[in-house]
Amino acid sequence: MSRAVYLETFGCQMNEYDSDIVRTILLQHDFEFTTHLDDADVVLMNTCAIRESAHERIYGRLAGLKRLKRERGLVVGLLGCMAQNLKDDLMEADSVIDVLVGPDGYRKLPGLLTKALEEHRSGIEVTLSEYETYADIIPERTDGVTAWVSIMRGCDNFCTFCVVPYTRGRERSQDPDSIIFEVQQLVNNGIKQVTLLGQNVNSYAVNGTDFADLIVRVADVSGIERVRFTSPHPKDFPDKLLDAIVDHPRICTHVHLPLQSGNDRMLSLMNRTYTQREFIDLASRMRDRCPHLTLTTDVIVGFCSETEEDFVDTYRVMEEVEFNAAFTFIYSERKNTIAARRYPDDVPHAVKVDRVSRLVELQNRTSLKLNRAVIGQEREVLVEGDARKSSDQWMGRTDGNTMAVFPKAGEGICPGKKATVVISDATSHTLIGENATPFR
Numbered sequence: 328m329s330r331a332v333y334l335e336t337f338g339c340q341m342n343e344y345d346s347d348i349v350r351t352i353l354l355q356h357d358f359e360f361t362t363h364l365d366d367a368d369v370v371l372m373n374t375c376a377i378r379e380s381a382h383e384r385i386y387g388r389l390a391g392l393k394r395l396k397r398e399r400g401l402v403v404g405l406l407g408c409m410a411q412n413l414k415d416d417l418m419e420a421d422s423v424i425d426v427l428v429g430p431d432g433y434r435k436l437p438g439l440l441t442k443a444l445e446e447h448r449s450g451i452e453v454t455l456s457e458y459e460t461y462a463d464i465i466p467e468r469t470d471g472v473t474a475w476v477s478i479m480r481g482c483d484n485f486c487t488f489c490v491v492p493y494t495r496g497r498e499r500s501q502d503p504d505s506i507i508f509e510v511q512q513l514v515n516n517g518i519k520q521v522t523l524l525g526q527n528v529n530s531y532a533v534n535g536t537d538f539a540d541l542i543v544r545v546a547d548v549s550g551i552e553r554v555r556f557t558s559p560h561p562k563d564f565p566d567k568l569l570d571a572i573v574d575h576p577r578i579c580t581h582v583h584l585p586l587q588s589g590n591d592r593m594l595s596l597m598n599r600t601y602t603q604r605e606f607i608d609l610a611s612r613m614r615d616r617c618p619h620l621t622l623t624t625d626v627i628v629g630f631c632s633e634t635e636e637d638f639v640d641t642y643r644v645m646e647e648v649e650f651n652a653a654f655t656f657i658y659s660e661r662k663n664t665i666a667a668r669r670y671p672d673d674v675p676h677a678v679k680v681d682r683v684s685r686l687v688e689l690q691n692r693t694s695l696k697l698n699r700a701v702i703g704q705e706r707e708v709l710v711e712g713d714a715r716k717s718s719d720q721w722m723g724r725t726d727g728n729t730m731a732v733f734p735k736a737g738e739g740i741c742p743g744k745k746a747t748v749v750i751s752d753a754t755s756h757t758l759i760g761e762n763a764t765p766f767r
């Protein structure tokens with residue numbers, strides 16, 4: 328008899344992708360999935376260790392499951408980065424968790440869940456692997472227009488604030504043939520756009536195939552319309568990849584380039600291995616080579632010992648580079664990181680909040696300016712579905728990954744198709760279009 332699993336995912340795209348891996352493995356082992364907690368025999372939470380807010384939500388959810396477990400004998404499993412990083416704290420005596428599995432242990436999940444369901448035995452699998460890439464497990468995805476495809480796992484960079492090298496282990500690249508096979512399967516299921524995922528895609532290497540070679544192979548798969556990738560590390564962005572972006576019509580002209588800080592002392596404390604000047608030069612080299620390129624970034628404020636002057640350097644780099652969008656974060660110490668061991672988290676919370684608000688305000692202004700600059704121009708939009716605010720409008724993204732909405736007029740435009748749209752207005756987050764025609 329199959330057992331019903333309710334699976335909830337927290338955190339980044341890599342976790343979304345891993346949840347598809349978990350789903351595929353369990354479906355092969357007599358489990359089924361439900362979207363109703365009340366019908367579930369097993370509750371799985373695929374967790375994130377990057378931010379404090381994710382931790383708090385997960386602890387809240389665990390507390391809420393105590394009663395259900397008592398009343399219905401529900402089996403509770405915690406997966407992912409938080410399971411890997413906080414295993415000892417999580418399996419304390421009165422823990423609600425039966426099964427704890429880190430990102431490299433998902434093949435063991437069916438056995439561990441069966442033991443918990445049938446023999447009431449708890450189980451832990453948190454061994455990090457040097458080889459596991461789940462290359463032979465092709466997640467089945469049959470809905471939507473876009474899909475993530477993991478090309479590598481783990482990270483060797485050891486940025487001092489980051490928990491990923493400890494939760495996802497050492498860097499491993501997946502065999503290119505298995506990636507191409509997965510992309511072909513996705514195309515067969517109607518997917519039009521894939522985003523290649525890795526913690527540092529430019530480290531991808533398998534038997535002489537580097538990331539630029541791989542992305543060109545993916546973009547050459549028949550039926551694929553667009554290929555994106557995230558994230559490169561600013562320390563090693565090669566001209567060969569820039570050439571591929573410029574030359575291949577199906578590789579999108581958007582790069583997410585995490586700045587993290589614009590101050591050299593902070594960058595050194597973070598172990599980012601580039602300087603402010605090197606980052607600015609890289610961004611202008613990219614824009615010189617590809618004037619339509621959109622650049623987005625991640626920034627952390629309030630990292631250990633950050634002064635007002637250090638922060639102003641970040642502010643100035645953001646003013647100078649003019650990112651199209653930025654994800655701004657307040658630093659919060661993560662257990663087991665180098666920063667947690669070496670540097671006090673000493674910037675007062677109110678100061679962090681003030682700094683992040685100033686960056687958000689700057690970024691909103693910049694995004695609005697750059698979005699308004701394309702009013703009157705045509706953009707090619709891949710339609711993903713109805714706009715969130717109105718079912719009379721389509722929503723999609725431009726090649727540069729900016730959200731666009733436009734009225735549902737014109738034959739032959741539907742999810743999965745590209746449309747040429749004239750941009751008539753813009754907000755800081757969205758382009759508003761009109762006169763859509765099917766893209767030729």
Ligand code: SF4
Binds near residue numbers: 483484485491492
């Ligand atoms: S590159 Fe740095 S921030 Fe990104 S996953 Fe690796 S250690 Fe973390």
